[in-house]
Amino acid sequence: MSKEKEVSSKKPGTFVFWLIFIMVIGSVTLLAASLRVGQQNETTFGRVYKNFIGSWGGEINIIPPDFYFEEQYVEKTINSATKLSEEITKIRNHYVLPNSIVINSNIDLDKKREGLIVFNSFAADIDNEYILTNNTDFQENLLVNFKRPENASIIYDYRILVDGKLIDKEAGIDAPFIVLPKFDQNQEVRINIKFRTNGIDVFKYKLDAYNKYVIQTFKAVFSINTSKYNILKFGLPHTAAKNDSGEQLIVEMSSFSTTQDVGISFVSIINDMDQIEGLIKFSPIALCLFVLLVFILAQIKCVKFNAIHYLFIAIINVFYFLFIAYIIRFFNVFLTLGLAFLFAAIMYILYLPNATNKTFAFKTLAPYHFSLTTVLSLLFLLPIYRGISLIIFLFIIFLSIMIPIGKSDFSKWPIFDPAKP
Numbered sequence: 001m002s003k004e005k006e007v008s009s010k011k012p013g014t015f016v017f018w019l020i021f022i023m024v025i026g027s028v029t030l031l032a033a034s035l036r037v038g039q040q041n042e043t044t045f046g047r048v049y050k051n052f053i054g055s056w057g058g059e060i061n062i063i064p065p066d067f068y069f070e071e072q073y074v075e076k077t078i079n080s081a082t083k084l085s086e087e088i089t090k091i092r093n094h095y096v097l098p099n100s101i102v103i104n105s106n107i108d109l110d111k112k113r114e115g116l117i118v119f120n121s122f123a124a125d126i127d128n129e130y131i132l133t134n135n136t137d138f139q140e141n142l143l144v145n146f147k148r149p150e151n152a153s154i155i156y157d158y159r160i161l162v163d164g165k166l167i168d169k170e171a172g173i174d175a176p177f178i179v180l181p182k183f184d185q186n187q188e189v190r191i192n193i194k195f196r197t198n199g200i201d202v203f204k205y206k207l208d209a210y211n212k213y214v215i216q217t218f219k220a221v222f223s224i225n226t227s228k229y230n231i232l233k234f235g236l237p238h239t240a241a242k243n244d245s246g247e248q249l250i251v252e253m254s255s256f257s258t259t260q261d262v263g264i265s266f267v268s269i270i271n272d273m274d275q276i277e278g279l280i281k282f283s284p285i286a287l288c289l290f291v292l293l294v295f296i297l298a299q300i301k302c303v304k305f306n307a308i309h310y311l312f313i314a315i316i317n318v319f320y321f322l323f324i325a326y327i328i329r330f331f332n333v334f335l336t337l338g339l340a341f342l343f344a345a346i347m348y349i350l351y352l353p354n355a356t357n358k359t360f361a362f363k364t365l366a367p368y369h370f371s372l373t374t375v376l377s378l379l380f381l382l383p384i385y386r387g388i389s390l391i392i393f394l395f396i397i398f399l400s401i402m403i404p405i406g407k408s409d410f411s412k413w414p415i416f417d418p419a420k421p
Contacts, residue, residue: 012415018307022314023291027284029318033325034280037273048114053200056112056121058151060199061261064101064209066145067130067179067191068093069138094138097213099188100131103205103220109229109266117330120201120266125157127194134183142180146193148173158195204232204263211259220262222249228267233260272333276324279380283321286372290317293368293401299413300404301360309355316351320344320373333381341374371397 071094074087106125111118134142148155160171162180171177180189205220225246231238236258238251251262291314298305323340331339348369352361371393379389410416 015307015415019291019295019310022311023284023288026287026291026314026318030280030283030287030321033322034277034283037277037280037325037328048117049119052112052114052117052119053151054153056119056200057153057198058200059202060124060152060197060204061150061202062126062128062205063147063149064206065130065147065193066093066095066176067098067132068095068143068145069136069141069183070094070143071138094136096132096134096136096142096183097210098130098132098215100129100217101215101219102129103127103262104129105203105220105222107203107222107224107264109224109226121198122200122203122266123196123198124203125196127192130191130193131188132191133188134185136185139184139187140182141178142183142189143176144179144191145176146171146173149197151199152197155195155197161192161194163190164192200266202232202263202265204261204265207262208259211257214255214257216255218251218253218256220249220251222251222264224249224264229264230266232263232265236260236262267332272336273328275333275380276328276336279377280321280325282376282380286321286376287314287317289397290314290368290372293372293397294365296401296405297360297364297368298356299415300408301364302412302414303356303360304414305356312351312355316344316347317369317373319347324377337374337377340377344373368397 071092072089073092075090076085076087078084079086104127107122108124109120109122112121113119144160146160155173158171158173160167160179167179171179179191183189203222207218223246227242227247229247229249231240231249231251236251237253238249240247240249242248249264291310294305294310294313297303320340320343323343324336327336327339348361348366352365355361375393379386379393382389
């Protein structure tokens with residue numbers, strides 16, 4: 001063990017200021033790292049992510065098409081310039097709501113890699129069926145306005161069928177066109193809109209577009225080539241069954257109105273980064289607590305530390321969280337935590353036994369270092385009860401140090417005993 005003269009014993013005020021300086025610098029570094037995690041669009045990852053979704057596609061949100069008749073009518077108005085009455089021809093839409101909606105989607109998850117970054121990319125083969133009955137007073141030229149799914153960079157194999165027959169004219173996207181030239185009153189028609197697209201992370205159908213209406217029947221069938229997915233709104237009535245190719249999710253309702261969307265999501269690196277951002281924002285507290293614990297335990301055990309040792313102990317703690325903040329962009333969260341633990345452990349093992357005795361390094365400090373890094377990280381991954389778990393965790397940490405402090409003789413602490421070298 002190093003036998004250098006302890007600076008803090010002769011100048012406790014200077015030593016305390018040094019500890020505060022270490023904690024402040026470390027905290028500022030970690031806060032800057034947390035902001036870096038949050039500013040995803042301005043990082044290398046953000047640029048790669050933006051380029052990838054621009055080429056492949058992003059989170060797919062399918063918007064229901066509008067079916068309607070157009071009515072021309074004349075409206076009388078006063079010309080503001082001439083002050084004379086004039087007639088203006090206007091158009092109003094009369095919408096036809098589907099009686100039944102059946103969504104069939106085959107989702108083929110095929111993760112793609114850009115450098116070290118892996119994306120939950122998928123290809124979707126979609127067949128949406130709408131059954132309509134004409135309950136209006138109109139019967140000429142039923143129009144449809146098929147809207148491009150949100151974040152879809154490409155749509156292919158796009159076709160529309162009316163009662164099973166492919167329409168022989170070019171179907172438009174984001175532009176209304178006549179899907180049925182004559183739609184008699186009380187007539188029922190089945191319209192299928194089929195297409196394929198690519199996306200990542202999320203595939204959903206914007207069901208809340210019908211939140212002001214009641215749809216008689218709705219059925220969504222998602223055939224997915226994996227069982228590792230999440231249903232977006234588990235409150236919707238659904239069943240799931242595994243098969244040889246993956247899993248089939250079925251959402252089925254009748255006479256319903258909802259403000260929820262229906263769809264699935266895959267575990268996204270963005271979600272992991274949101275959790276990691278919260279962890280890194282909390283890490284300055286963990287750093288300050290760890291430095292304080294090292295100081296108190298060193299005093300209780302009468303272990304002599306040169307002031308510079310506290311700097312490198314703090315650096316080990318800071319590097320653990322920095323590793324997490326940057327590695328998370330390339331690996332999943334558990335591999336990230338494992339690598340961060342490995343790198344920090346190497347730094348700890350190579351430095352601490354040389355700065356103090358092995359008993360103090362491994363039996364006294366190591367459990368606290370592990371708790372305030374790895375255990376704390378796992379707490380931030382909890383989907384629920386994170387707050388109460390964190391409170392209990394900190395309670396145990398403080399309780400473990402309060403007992404030895406209560407039994408300690410402060411007069412024998414090196415910082416208060418100038419007689420000790």
